[in-house]
Amino acid sequence: VRLFRRRVMGCMEVGRLLQQYLDGDLDAGRAHRLEAHLEDCRRCGMEAETYTQIKASLERHRREAVPRDALDRLRAFGERLAQGVEPEMP
Numbered sequence: 670v671r672l673f674r675r676r677v678m679g680c681m682e683v684g685r686l687l688q689q690y691l692d693g694d695l696d697a698g699r700a701h702r703l704e705a706h707l708e709d710c711r712r713c714g715m716e717a718e719t720y721t722q723i724k725a726s727l728e729r730h731r732r733e734a735v736p737r738d739a740l741d742r743l744r745a746f747g748e749r750l751a752q753g754v755e756p757e758m759p
């Protein structure tokens with residue numbers, strides 16, 4: 670049990686790595702330990718949730734900011750792909 674405890678990630682380390690974790694930049698081993706900490710530690714769990722919400726709202730905002738004609742071109746590109754037509758790059 671003591672050996673396991675020593676390998677558990679501390680709050681400071683979680684705080685330092687959280688951003689990378691949410692961006693998917695963390696290696697599997699550390700991501701796993703970070704997840705274990707988030708499950709045990711309410712404070713960090715809530716912080717992770719806040720980060721996730723901020724990140725989601727930023728991404729939503731970014732999507733809305735995409736110009737309409739760019740979206741139309743992308744859609745046309747996808748439709749040509751679906752029809753098996755060799756598409757030009759949008």
Ligand SMILES: [Zn+2]
Pocket residue numbers: 679680683706710711712713714
């Ligand atoms: Zn914590």
